[in-house]
Amino acid sequence: xxxxxxxxxxxxxxxxxxxxxxxxxxxxxxxxxxxxxxxxxxxxxxxxxxxxxxxxxxxxxxxxxxxxxxxxxxxxxxxxxxxxxxxxxxxxxxxxxxxxxxxxxxxxxxxxxxxxxxxxxxxxxxxxxxxxxxxxxxxxxxxxxxxxxxxxxxxxxxxxxxxxxxxxxxxxxxxxxxxxxxxxxxxxxxxxxxxxxxxxxxxxxxxxxxxxxxxxxxxxxxxxxxxxxxxxxxxxxxxxxxxxxxxxxxxxxxxxxxxxxx
Amino acid sequence: xxxxxxxxxxxxxxxxxxxxxxxxxxxxxxxxxxxxxxxxxxxxxxxxxxxxxxxxxxxxxxxxxxxxxxxxxxxxxxxxxxxxxxxxxxxxxxxxxxxxxxxxxxxxxxxxxxxxxxxxxxxxxxxxxxxxxxxxxxxxxxxxxxxxxxxxxxxxxxxxxxxxxxxxxxxxxxxxxxxxxxxxxxxxxxxxxxxxxxxxxxxxxxxxxxxxxxxxxxxxxxxxxxxxxxxxxxxxxxxxxxxxxxxxxxxxxxxxxxxxxx
DNA sequence: CAGTGGTCTAGACCACACG
DNA sequence: GTGTGGTCTAGACCACTGA
Numbered sequence: 001x002x003x004x005x006x007x008x009x010x011x012x013x014x015x016x017x018x019x020x021x022x023x024x025x026x027x028x029x030x031x032x033x034x035x036x037x038x039x040x041x042x043x044x045x046x047x048x049x050x051x052x053x054x055x056x057x058x059x060x061x062x063x064x065x066x067x068x069x070x071x072x073x074x075x076x077x078x079x080x081x082x083x084x085x086x087x088x089x090x091x092x093x094x095x096x097x098x099x100x101x102x103x104x105x106x107x108x109x110x111x112x113x114x115x116x117x118x119x120x121x122x123x124x125x126x127x128x129x130x131x132x133x134x135x136x137x138x139x140x141x142x143x144x145x146x147x148x149x150x151x152x153x154x155x156x157x158x159x160x161x162x163x164x165x166x167x168x169x170x171x172x173x174x175x176x177x178x179x180x181x182x183x184x185x186x187x188x189x190x191x192x193x194x195x196x197x198x199x200x201x202x203x204x205x206x207x208x209x210x211x212x213x214x215x216x217x218x219x220x221x222x223x224x225x226x227x228x229x230x231x232x233x234x235x236x237x238x239x240x241x242x243x244x245x246x247x248x249x250x251x252x253x254x255x256x257x258x259x260x261x262x
Numbered sequence: 263x264x265x266x267x268x269x270x271x272x273x274x275x276x277x278x279x280x281x282x283x284x285x286x287x288x289x290x291x292x293x294x295x296x297x298x299x300x301x302x303x304x305x306x307x308x309x310x311x312x313x314x315x316x317x318x319x320x321x322x323x324x325x326x327x328x329x330x331x332x333x334x335x336x337x338x339x340x341x342x343x344x345x346x347x348x349x350x351x352x353x354x355x356x357x358x359x360x361x362x363x364x365x366x367x368x369x370x371x372x373x374x375x376x377x378x379x380x381x382x383x384x385x386x387x388x389x390x391x392x393x394x395x396x397x398x399x400x401x402x403x404x405x406x407x408x409x410x411x412x413x414x415x416x417x418x419x420x421x422x423x424x425x426x427x428x429x430x431x432x433x434x435x436x437x438x439x440x441x442x443x444x445x446x447x448x449x450x451x452x453x454x455x456x457x458x459x460x461x462x463x464x465x466x467x468x469x470x471x472x473x474x475x476x477x478x479x480x481x482x483x484x485x486x487x488x489x490x491x492x493x494x495x496x497x498x499x500x501x502x503x504x505x506x507x508x509x510x511x512x513x514x515x516x517x518x519x520x521x522x523x524x
Numbered sequence: 525c526a527g528t529g530g531t532c533t534a535g536a537c538c539a540c541a542c543g
Numbered sequence: 544g545t546g547t548g549g550t551c552t553a554g555a556c557c558a559c560t561g562a
Contacts, residue, residue: 016457016459016469021520022501041343043507051313055470057469058456059456062456087349087452087504087506088504088506088507089506089507089508089509090506090507090508090509091509118516124349176508183508184507184508185505185506185508186505186506187503187504187505187506187509188503188504188505188506188510189498189501189502190349190452190474190502190503190504191326191474191501192454192455192472192473192474192475192495192497193454193472193497194320194321194324194471195417197278197279205391207278208317208320208321209456210454210455210456210468210472210473211454211472212452212453212454213454216506218348233454235453235454238450239451239453240451241449241450241451241452242349242350242449242450242452242504243353243447243448243449243450244349244350244351244352244447244448244449244450244478245352245446245448246351246352246438246446246447246448247351247352247353
């Protein structure tokens with residue numbers, strides 16, 4: 001029996017909600033690691049179109065409850081170890097993972113060499129045409145990609161030789177090993193973004209899925225910017241928090257806490 | 263001329279990318295405040311279906327470059343004032359906005375009274391059935407909703423009377439006015455989430471659009487939790503950053519920085 | 525090769541704003 | 544009412560995985 005005017009029967013606008021509830025139940029009932037019915041089959045069972053079904057499934061993928069693999073199927077993910085950390089200290093993912101005894105590894109390392117164009121030389125505070133290194137890689141944990149990292153820095157701070165041996169994915173850890181650079185702090189901008197097609201592909205998620213993005217400027221003790229990085233994190237595998245103190249608002253209003261940055 | 267097999271002609275998988283580029287150009291060329299062509303018309307002009315067009319437009323809405331209004335149209339948004347602040351200090355949106363001379367106002371205030379159920383009494387560290395107040399409201403800036411805030415706290419800290427007079431939308435500012443409560447700090451969890459239908463409606467965005475979410479636990483100097491809040495921020499109208507210092511990683515690995523929280 | 529998820533289409537109806 | 548964005552459908556093709 002076909003529904004020619006599906007919207008005009010039962011519920012007004014809550015189809016999506018109902019769908020998500022039914023999906024939540026289905027996921028909860030399915031043992032971890034098991035495959036869900038295929039999308040066409042599920043759509044038929046739940047009485048919705050495949051497009052609507054997929055839309056409703058997105059939220060669960062973002063929470064890390066399911067994982068979709070093209071050509072294979074959609075799987076229920078069990079309890080995952082969450083990397084939880086405060087933001088007051090700057091640490092590599094590797095260091096954070098080590099603290100909770102989680103194994104992480106690097107995949108898909110790409111190293112590019114380029115000259116600073118105008119925008120890049122401005123950001124990194126280097127002369128135009130300075131040699132730069134760009135390092136992109138995916139970080140795996142729990143047997144799936146969970147973060148996508150891109151670092152851009154002057155070649156003097158991290159040459160190719162440094163990357164050939166013992167590079168495990170962390171530019172920060174690599175820089176910390178150098179005795180000649182004293183790092184001081186990182187100014188990290190925190191954003192929520194939708195995954196671009198490229199990043200979605202690298203992280204094996206859907207384009208448009210939500211990601212947490214840190215844009216960090218790493219400074220040396222001399223005040224030079226050593227590294228400029230973008231870090232994309234899959235929600236559901238990371239939990240970041242920060243302790244915020246009560247300020248004297250009266251003071252804050254005529255004495256800006258944050259001087260001009262970037 | 264109909265395309266029966268649209269995928270099999272020109273470009274393989276870059277339709278979406280091309281679309282976004284064309285849209286970016288169109289938006290850049292359109293004066294701020296102007297209306298874009300209607301979706302069916304744009305879809306026809308760009309040679310894509312409406313579904314694909316809408317999907318591609320989502321990213322621009324998240325960045326605050328366009329605004330869609332049901333029954334009216336899609337409009338190009340000009341340069342907007344961004345609320346930029348560090349996270350080290352806890353401040354209300356009103357205080358942050360004041361610093362950059364941005365006018366904000368409250369809309370859609372909803373106050374609910376409820377008894378602490380098991381999960382809530384656990385979170386707030388109060389006995390079961392304690393009277394609680396839940397406060398939801400939307401914050402407007404630049405003539406549009408930009409944040410959705412939900413606070414949950416024991417009634418003893420914020421009774422209805424406190425909210426009847428002079429409540430401008432900030433629970434924090436209201437609490438700071440009380441002499442009998444000494445606030446100390448907030449432990450704030452930072453997440454990226456997709457907008458649920460309810461929140462999307464309140465913020466006048468699309469369901470599934472990306473939001474930055476702060477889940478904050480506000481503590482008094484005595485260590486009691488005073489307030490538990492969820493704050494949803496529209497990207498493009500806020501910019502949060504935090505200064506992270508270099509930790510001694512050797513120390514950090516056997517001396518956890520973060521004791522058990524929540 | 526068959527079967528899965530990923531993308532896209534064309535068209536329908538709904539909800540809303542405005543004259 | 545007219546026209547806009549918001550939702551949903553049915554069906555097609557593509558890209559990938561694994562037998």
